[in-house]
Amino acid sequence: MACSKAWTRHVDEKILTEHFGLANLYEIEAYLERGGYRAVTKALQEMTPDGIMDEVKKAGLRGRGGAGFPAGMKWSFVPKTSDKPKYLCVNADEGEPGTFKDRYILTHNPHLLIEGIIIASFSVGIHAAYVYIRGEYEAVAQRLEQALAQAAQKGYLGKSILETGFDLDVFVHRGAGAYICGEETALLESLEGKRGHPRLKPPFPATVGLFQCPTVINNVETLANIPAIIQKGAPWFLDKGLAKDGGTRIFGVSGPVVRPGIYELPVGTSLREIIYTHAGGLKPGKKLKAVIPGGMSAPILKADEIDIKMDFDSLAGVGSMLGSAAVIVIDEATPILDVLKKVAKFYAHESCGQCTPCRIGTSWIHKIIKRMSAGHGEKGDVDELVRLASNIKGKTLCPMGDAASLPVLSLAQKFKNELESCLKDGSG
Amino acid sequence: MIAGLSSELKKKIAEVVARYPKKEAAILPVLHLIQRETGAIGADEERWVAGLLEIRPIKVREVVTFYTMYHQKPVGRFHIQVCSNLPCSLMGGEKVIDHLQRRLGIKIGETTPDQRFTLSEVECLGACEQAPCMMINFDYYGDLTPEKIDGLLKGLD
Amino acid sequence: MESAGMKIVIDDRPVEVEEGTTILQAAKQAGLHIPHLCFHPAFVPEGSCRICLVEIEGLPKLELACATAVRDGMKISTQSPRVREARRGVLEFLMADHPLDCPICDKAGECKLQDYYQEYGLFEGAFKEAKEKRDKIIKIAEKLILDRERCILCTRCVRFLSEITKTQELGVFRRGIHSEISTYEDAPVQNNYSGNLVDLCPVGAITDTEFRFKTRTWFLAQSESICPLCSRGCNIYVDYHPGFTRIPGTAKIYRIRARENLEVNGRWICDFGRYGFPSLEKDRGDKILWKKEGRDTIMSWEKILSLLAEKLRPRHRTKNTSNIAVVANTWMTNEELFLFKKIFKDDLGLKKIFFADPRPGSGDGFLLQAERTPNARAAKEMGLELNPVNLDDLSKNTDVLIIFGPFLADLHDPSSLKNDLDKIRTKVLVSSHRSGLESYVDFILPASGILEKTGSLTNRDGLVQKFSAVCPPCGDSRPEWSVLIELAKELRINAGYYSRLTQPEVILKEMGKEIAFFR
Amino acid sequence: MIRSLGYFWELIKGSLITARHFVVNMWFHTLKLFGIKTKRRGAVTIQYPEQKKALASRHRSLQRLLKRQDLKPRCVSCMLCVTVCPSECIYVEAAEDPDPDIQKYPSTFIIDLSRCCFCGFCVEACPEDAIRMDTGKIDLAQSTRQDLIYDLDKLLK
Amino acid sequence: MDIVIVLIKIVLALVWFLVLTLYLTWLERKESAVIQDRVGANRASIFGIRILGLFQPFADAIKMIFKEDFVPAFSKKFLHTLAPFLSFFFVAICITAMPFGNDIMVGGRTISLQIFDANVGLLFVLAMLSLGIYGILLSGWASNNRYSLLGGIRGAAQLISYEVALGLSLVGLIMVFPSLKLSEIVQSQGGLLFGFLPKWGVFLQPLGFIIFLFAALAETKRVPFDLPEGESEIIGFFTEYGGLKWGLFMMTDFMEIIIVSTLLTTLFFGGWQVPWLSADGFQFPWGGQWQMARWLVIIFQVLAFNIKVFFFCWLQILIRWTYPRFRYDQLMDMGWKLLVPLSLVNIVGTGLLLMVIK
Secondary structure (H helix, E strand, O other), X not given: OOOHHHHOOOOOOOOOOOOOOOOOOOOHHHHHHXXXXXXXXXXXXXXXXXXXXXXXXXXXXXXXXXXXXXXXXXXXXXXXXXXXXXXXXXXXXXXXXXOOHHHHHHHHOHHHHHHHHXXXXXXXXXXXXXXXXXXXXXXXXXXXXXXXXXXXXXXXXXXXXXXXXXXXXXXXXXXXXXXXXXXXXXXXHHHOOOOOOOOOOOOOOOOOOHHHOOEEEEEHHHXXXXXXXXXXXXXXXXXXXXXXXXXXXXXXXXXXXXOOEEEEEEOOOEHHHHXXXXXXXXXXXXXXXXXXXXXXXXXXXEHHXXXXXXOHHHHHHOOOOOOOOEEEEEEOOOOHHHHHHHHHHHHHHHOOOOOHHHHHHHHHHHHHHHHHHHHXXXXXXHHHHHHHHHHHOOOOOOOHHHHHHHHHHHHHHHOHHHHHHOOOOOOO | OHHHOOHHHHHHHHHHHHOOOOHHHHHHHHHHHHHHXXXXXXXXXXXXXXXXXXXXXXXXXXXXHHOOOOOOOOOOOEEEEEEOOHHHHXXXXXXXXXXXXXXXXXXXXXXXXXXXXXXXXXXXXXXXHHOOOEEEOOEEEOOOOHHHHHHHHHHOO | OOOOOEEEEEOOEEEEEOOOOEHHHHHHHOXXXXXXXXXXXXXXXXOOOOOOEEEXXXXXXXXXXXXXXXXXXXXXXXXXXXXXXXXXXXXXXXXXXXXXXXXXXXXXXXXXXXXXXXHHOOOOOOOOOOOOOOOOOEEEEOOEEEOOOOOOOXXXXXXXXXXXXXXXXXXXXXXXXXXXXXXXXXXXXXXXXXXXXXXXXXXXXXXEOOOOOOOOHHHOEEEEEEOOOOOOOOEEEEEEEOOOOOOOOOOEEEEEEEOOEOOXXXXXXXXXXXXXXXXXXXXXXXXXXXXXXXXXXXXXXXXXXXXXXXXXXXXXXXXXXXXXXXXXXXXXXXXXXXXXXXXXXXXXXXXXXEEOOOOOOOOOOOOOOOOOOOOHHHHHHHOOOOXXXXXXHHHOOOOEEEEEOXXXXXXXXXXHHHHXXXXXXXXXXXXXXXXOHHXXXXXXXXXXXXXXXXXXXXXXXXXXXXXXXXXXXXXXOEOXXXXXXXXXXXXXXXXXXXXXXXXXXXXXXXXXXXXXHHO | OOHHHHHHHHXXXXXXXXXXXXXXXXXXXXHHHOOOOOOOOOOOOOOXXXXXXXXXXXXXOOOEXXXXXXXXXXXXOOOHHHHHOOOOOXXXXXXXXXXXXXXXXXXXXXXXXOOOOOOOHHHHHOOOOOEEOXXXXXXXXXXXXXXXXXXXXXXXX | OHHHHHHHHHHHHHHHHHHHHXXXXXXXHHHHHHHXXXXXXXXXXXXXXXXXXXXXXXXXXXXXXXXXXXXXXXXXXXXXXXXXXXXXXXXXXXXXXXXXXXXXXXXXXXXXXXXXOOOOHHHHHHHHHHHHHHHHHHHHHHOOOHHHHHXXXXXXXXXXXXXXXHHHHHHHHHHHOXXXXXXXXXXXXXXXXXXXXXXXXXHHOHHHHHHHHHHHHHHHOOHHHOOXXXXXXXXXXXXXXXXXXXXXXXXXXXXXXXXXXXXXXXXXXXXXXXXXXXXXXXXXXXXXXXXXXXXXXXXXXXXXXXXXXXXXXXXXXXHHOOOOOOOHHHHHHHHHHHHHHHHHHHHHHHHXXXXXXX
């Protein structure tokens, strides 16, 4: 690994990241030493599938991918009786700018995920799981494959795990560079070997998913939480976080802060605390201008809005969202137009091109912003951006339309004055 | 070019194909494997893959053109992909690109005449904590500064 | 479970529909049109155009009408300000990436995008940026041209080729704003149903070299008809240009399009039928000729029919009709075959009745049939035997020969045809097309082409389909049924019976009385 | 009866008016005949072919077709003029131009002036500003019908 | 020899008559143009020579000659052709009775400048004018067109109505100049009234003159009285005529103008008489005289006749271009309720006056 130093930095010991400090945690021996696979043993030998599902439901584990859908509920949607095979897809297509938590889990503690996969599959009755990992994470994928091989060797995967008669195969599937494949139906399409075009919902993947079969799709971080829940119980997990939103979250902090990195903190930690206490505040000489609290698709918060609890409901209350809990810090020296340009370029580039508002709307917005940043902005362009973004919002096939429009909307509205000062003055 | 696939690779491909209930689903990993060997996915490779997975070549082309990681034309020996997305550009991603362009004497999307380097600008690489970052082939390099880049380039090969 | 009726309300109209119906279908039942571009009833909804959004009471977001199944008690609004605003927004996006070249677009006038813009758009274009440049003239099939700038990526064409023909010649390449429809390398769309892509394309992205630039759609009169080129009997639209008064030759058929009939052809027709229409208009005979002593004399219908009747009548009186032979064909309509049978078989009691039909081709296993004649089934149902022409039998002891249709010339080689026909004294040809037979016969009666007459055809599955004339008869020509009736009247056999049969509808009714099949 | 006779006086008045006109105009005519120039003329007539009145700026006269910079006709043969023409005097046949930005050009463009009613709808309808009625030619009489049929060459002149 | 002289006179009179007719068409155009501030016909030219459009009548004539001689279907061809000739003939014949000047002595012969000096000359003229109605009726009927027929009937009704007034208006005149011979009527207008006023009919019969003027205008069937024709809207008796036959109707119209003018001149304005001009020169009432040669006097007189005729032609054209058309009831009212009673009053008044003077 060319820069192994970079893979470990500023880690807070918690549920998921407890042993990240260990250099060889990804080796199964090291993992077993630390009490690994005990949860699997407990789940498979002492618990019923429904019991596991109930425990996860009670734990208030919400999806860590972005939408925050309760994980237990998701599992229960899968029809119990179905002659079709069922599948588990692990969403490791971490493409949201600002997000890198899954990479940490996969590199440092792949067995935690494998454990989660085994428990979830057992609970739902799945015999094949695919980990859809983004194409750029080649090294990560290799490490995961290695971990899988080790787990299989130790009998935690494959035929009749722990002699319970439960079979499970886990495969790694690498994407090839498409942000849209982080959307669950697009991920399925991609996994089926097609273009990553999101599917119409309904039918939901829980009933018609991968290869037209019932499918559970969970984020890496979500599944990585499962072993702790099984081992320590739902109340313990719930206690770590908030009433409806249990556990901890891995907050990834990037931007000009003193200590960028991941921080596993209880759900509901305030944004100010994350930035100033854990990440060490901004670099010397920089001043906070704004924060994007949940990955690029989350609406931006201004510097005076950071006294907010980082959980789904609180952030939704101020018109933003927790998303993947990726905190991007923006300093005073950065022009908002540059931020907007990056946002617009990203979504124009990553739109899959299937549905009209996203395909044309994102590129239109990008063209306007390009023009503005080239100094040819005209009066009314900011309002035009707002209008176009609202035309995309809520009208697209998949959530990417919202993801593309929300940051533009929030930037254009909250920083209207700054943006308008970039326009040509006069009626232009 | 496609004829010269090593038997080892063919075995690997067969193993990958077997992982999926439908052959078609293996297209992404198979393409990855082939591209690693051939450098790009041209029409020959597409037809070969289509034959292997029992689909029409057009389906392969659809997939190849959709995903950014497949190249229809070969790239240089070192494919330098620099992230220019928000977290990286906050930390000076543009400077990295400018420096690389100057240093390699090529623009974004171009390959050096000696086929050593190809420079690409990519969206988020998922390493925002070490911004600005870049990827040379599949290796990540973070916290880049012009000096560090110079050192890296020198160390290559 | 008995499919329970779902009671829903669309735009204040209560409708009861079956379970599983989508909102779009339900609205159609209620008589409302919800705009849609990517949706086509033959395919699984894709939901990519986003123009069929409707508002459902109680739901925060607008939902797709094409893919959302109704639930009992749903209240749907297809015209609320929110919905209209959303459609307008979608149209604005489509327009931003669509060249506004309606004046030279062959789809103009029947373009969905135009229609919807008229209904929901009508805004000043806010798009000030540079439009995407794309390739405009791409030959994707022998007769199809793709204009990528006009393409709105509804992917109907792609889905048609993968779901209906299963040939998958087209695909979507690249992504985002750069997405484009394309063929693979140099493999063009090559199947017998490629023409349907033009009908399917909701905008003018795929056009047809046969129709491209020829005229504008609003000049065309659209008539419903039946394709006569094989025994499938596909339902078609024939688009006919009534012509410019001052410019001769401008009144003509410009194209054939598929007409929906799920019983027969679904929503498609084959290219053989679609592009076969020029043969119907080519080489038309339009003059009534009598080759009196080798010289062509132009005659009137009254005169030539009475001349013919004079030749036939004495033989009928003397019950000496064995030296009369007739050749029919199954391009004739039900009514004509019926009259033919009535007059020649029943009334005149002829024995020498033959059929000359076009040679069979090969079918394609989907719509196109090997049997290249539209009405063979009817002849069988009527009890006519489809005896092929045997030239020896035909010319032996024959004095008068009446040939219907031009096909005899294709079936026999000219020299033997001439030899055998020369043995017959009086030869009459009733034909819509020139085929070379003219030079062997004495009387030429021009018949109207199949698109110029009204009547009915029976397809191979025994479905009787009525159709009406698309355009006026060419020149002096008359439909065969009228020729047959006039001839029967001149022969003065059963005069009362034949003079009642004034219209094809009347004849069909009469047929129904006599032959159970046509009831 | 007597009352109605009042119009006799009006009749005489009327005659006097016309007579006055006659006398006055005749006077100027006579002066002119003897070559004496006067400010006022005996008649307001414009002697048409020799003297011409300036046409109004909105006048409509013989149609012309405009050209592009490369001297091709601007017309894209959209046939909107054909559609809108109330007297059906325009006939257009389209052909394919090799330039994909033009695509369609008229291979035949005929205006039958013997039918034209100079309503100017064609000018209004034209989306390309390819036809105009501003040539100022209004004396269009010809001795044969054929001469009244203006084709592409004549209209482009 | 007499026959030769008569023939010469006929030729001269006809030439005069026809040339005047032709140029009356030109005059009408020009006069109307001048009244209306226009220029009028000035285009007809021979080798580029225009001279005020004087060739216009010839151009018209050529045009009419070369136009298709059209006879409507199902009409009587003969009658249809005859009608314009009848009209033309009956008007043309009237010129024979007109005295152009005093008798002249050529080579010991006394030649009257009149073709045919009937002793019922006046009645002859009136009779011939009345016969013109046949042309109108015939054309209306023979056209096989109900509009033409109606036009013809309107024309006949109008002409007959005004004929009455026309005849009656002259009774007073005949009583004053007790003769029907036109030459005598002219001769007797040679003297003076009250020693200075020419003894013209107009001074002796002012009311008669006015009635005659109106009735005569009505007889010419021109604009205020053009109900038989009404070309612009009600359609008249020669709708179905074209070319030369139509031209004949038009010529008839103009010839009627001339005939009416000559009648007015002859009956009311002293014919060829020039005031105070006797056979050997002017003898002014205020004393003094101009001696003149005999031939000069004759020329003066003929000239005077022509000028007077010309004036009335001009006047009629002026009237035609001044007034709008009558309504048919107004026309009939005026004829029967105004002109006829007035002319009767005129007769009675003249009779009483004559009795008193005697």
